[in-house]
Amino acid sequence: MNPTSDADPIRVLIADDHPVFRQGLHGLLDALGVEVVAEAENGPEAVRLAAELQPDVVVMDLHMPGGNGIEATRTLTRTSPRIGVLVLTMFRDDDSVFAAMRAGARGYLLKESGADEISRAVRAVAAGEAIYGPEIARRVLTFFADVPDPKQAAFPQLTDREREVLELIAQGRNNQEIAGVLFLSPKTVRNHVSNIFMKLHVADRAQAIVLAREAGLGTD
Structure with missing residues (x-):
């Protein structure tokens, strides 16, 4: 007014x-x-x-x-x-x-x-x-x-494909489901998951999900 x-x-x-x-x-x-x-x-x-x-x-x-x-x-x-x-x-x-x-x-x-x-x-x-x-x-x-998308800025050590896999992990999807979504073989997905765990210094899927969700992944 x-x-x-x-x-x-x-x-x-x-x-x-x-x-x-x-x-x-x-x-x-x-x-x-x-x-x-x-x-x-x-x-x-x-x-x-x-x-x-x-x-x-x-x-x-x-x-x-x-x-x-x-x-x-x-x-x-x-x-x-x-x-x-x-x-x-x-x-x-x-x-x-x-x-x-x-x-x-x-x-x-x-x-x-x-x-x-x-x-x-x-x-x-x-x-x-x-x-x-x-x-x-x-x-x-x-x-x-x-201003960069904070999701893109998160985890710069990951490749684009690894970030896609992590996004799906954060959504609660298993390796078989991730393979279907990304049109990859289950073995390739397992390799990506192993690389992600190593780069993020996490021991298992649960820890990876926590980190990913804190960064805003898997929330859409």
Whole structure:
């Protein structure tokens, strides 16, 4: 639910250590009909002013002397969860993006963003939505697309075929059933099972099943 209306403008606190940038952003937000309630030049000041003034949105730079934006964001989202934090920074590296997300920021824009993009982001964050600039959104999507399947990451010492056999062992199938599923001879399956036990340092099928299920195999 949007806490604001046309008669009740969005209230914003700007946190940035560059006075010229703060002045420019202040003017831009004024022109967009957004009320700037205060400016802060570091993280602790932003936290103090936000607690006192309770703005709808804090537009937060990340790297400021005297207290960075990540810590300030983490504190604000813990102590004043109603307040949305929109990161507006020049830093586009993955570490900064994901640190801000983990700290609870609802939005992340680069300082090169245009007025329309900043306006849309401020209004979205005030409404409780999450929003990211196009480049940041691509980074986030690429990161999650590249996250390996934990089942594939488990037991890297096994071959693909051995992992298939272990998956079926974890499902409770015996060697004859595994042979039928994988179109292998029972002898070949026995060899794979022996290799699996040796590589996993387990003594029997029961121990192999425990390890496999702890890694998420055999649960589908």
